Amino acid sequence: MTEEKSTTRRTLFGTSYDFLSHSLENATKSIDPCSVNLVDGSTVILHALGCLEFVPAHNENAIKPTKLILSAGIHGNETAPIEFCNTLINEILDGLYPIKVPTLFIFGNPQAMVAGERFVEQNLNRLFCGLHESTAYSYSVEGKRAALIERYVDSFVKEGGECLVNHYDLHTAIRNSEFEKFAISPYIAGRSTNPSQLQFLAFSDIEAFIFQTTPGNTFSSHTAEKYNAESFTVELGKVRAFGNNLDFKYHAITENLRLRLQGRWPTPRKSEHRIQCFISSHEIINTGKDFVLHIPEDVSNFKKYPKGSLIWEDKEQHYYVKDQDEYIVFPNSQVEAGQRAGIMLRLVNMGDTKHPPPSLH
Numbered sequence: 330m331t332e333e334k335s336t337t338r339r340t341l342f343g344t345s346y347d348f349l350s351h352s353l354e355n356a357t358k359s360i361d362p363c364s365v366n367l368v369d370g371s372t373v374i375l376h377a378l379g380c381l382e383f384v385p386a387h388n389e390n391a392i393k394p395t396k397l398i399l400s401a402g403i404h405g406n407e408t409a410p411i412e413f414c415n416t417l418i419n420e421i422l423d424g425l426y427p428i429k430v431p432t433l434f435i436f437g438n439p440q441a442m443v444a445g446e447r448f449v450e451q452n453l454n455r456l457f458c459g460l461h462e463s464t465a466y467s468y469s470v471e472g473k474r475a476a477l478i479e480r481y482v483d484s485f486v487k488e489g490g491e492c493l494v495n496h497y498d499l500h501t502a503i504r505n506s507e508f509e510k511f512a513i514s515p516y517i518a519g520r521s522t523n524p525s526q527l528q529f530l531a532f533s534d535i536e537a538f539i540f541q542t543t544p545g546n547t548f549s550s551h552t553a554e555k556y557n558a559e560s561f562t563v564e565l566g567k568v569r570a571f572g573n574n575l576d577f578k579y580h581a582i583t584e585n586l587r588l589r590l591q592g593r594w595p596t597p598r599k600s601e602h603r604i605q606c607f608i609s610s611h612e613i614i615n616t617g618k619d620f621v622l623h624i625p626e627d628v629s630n631f632k633k634y635p636k637g638s639l640i641w642e643d644k645e646q647h648y649y650v651k652d653q654d655e656y657i658v659f660p661n662s663q664v665e666a667g668q669r670a671g672i673m674l675r676l677v678n679m680g681d682t683k684h685p686p687p688s689l690h
């Protein structure tokens with residue numbers, strides 16, 4: 330199917346409607362929930378600003394049916410996944426194919442999307458797992474948004490009994506990357522990553538995986554922890570403004586999500602899908618005013634740092650690469666004190682870790 334960037338309005342909820350336009354136009358408002366039946370018998374429910382659920386006409390005949398959560402715009406300036414999710418939503422609304430899997434689409438931070446910024450007051454992707462409840466966050470734009478998103482995710486997952494949840498939290502990165510597309514598997518004690526998920530992501534052009542080794546408070550950590558979901562943060566290229574994304578770069582993931590919405594599993598797109606796996610070896614935290622990150626601003630994600638490289642220091646501590654090469658992702662010295670300023674990684678041969686080897690065609 331060809332991807333047309335569709336922001337065409339269609340008549341829905343008794344008005345002229347497009348989910349992305351609606352999310353941007355109402356970014357500072359609270360809206361009334363509404364729902365409507367589509368011609369194929371499925372139902373679409375607008376729960377809240379940026380939270381749209383599809384309920385298929387027929388339930389999957391399984392003891393534990395699968396549900397999908399597709400989130401984008403958790404960071405407002407990461408527009409490519411917002412655009413292709415909107416395209417998928419419009420295809421379903423237009424009846425191009427029947428939706429077979431209960432799906433919750435989330436546009437995370439409409440106010441930041443309007444501003445074209447990563448966030449307005451606080452980084453939304455550090456406020457999940459209940460962190461938004463702390464008084465330091467609960468009144469901020471993002472604190473309220475994290476609370477709202479957690480609430481609708483909770484009702485979506487719990488509706489209709491036991492289910493398996495697959496969550497793809499779709500992002501783009503600030504800087505260039507040696508692996509342009511990569512996924513992060515949150516750390517949950519005692520749990521390993523389902524190889525089928527690695528296969529799905531590899532078939533979607535993901536070139537590298539990062540297995541976290543410490544708990545986080547990102548959106549994917551939240552769904553993985555609270556609902557035992559198979560959850561990933563998926564990085565799909567570089568941040569660009571609305572209208573400036575190169576659609577061909579998102580073709581594989583868009584097409585494969587389109588299949589998943591129809592209850593189908595994608596097949597390989599080429600004879601071999603190569604992936605590189607990393608584990609996180611050290612989370613760099615901005616320790617405060619004396620913190621110095623010895624990583625140039627323009628470095629690419631996955632840049633290699635050999636043994637002995639000084640990565641960061643303050644007056645009391647420092648971090649050197651120890652006995653084997655390490656690689657940096659998401660270096661950012663501009664984050665607030667206490668926030669993550671980067672992650673150091675080590676290459677893994679899959680046999681070395683408790684994460685099972687991906688089984689790829």
Ligand SMILES: O=C(O)CCC(=O)N[C@@H](CCC(=O)O)C(=O)O
Binds near residue numbers: 404659
């Ligand atoms: O490019 C960057 O520096 C940040 C891109 C981004 O938003 N990444 C996510 C990763 C979330 C995770 O660790 O699972 C983030 O920092 O929130």
Ligand SMILES: [Zn+2]
Binds near residue numbers: 404501
């Ligand atoms: Zn992001």
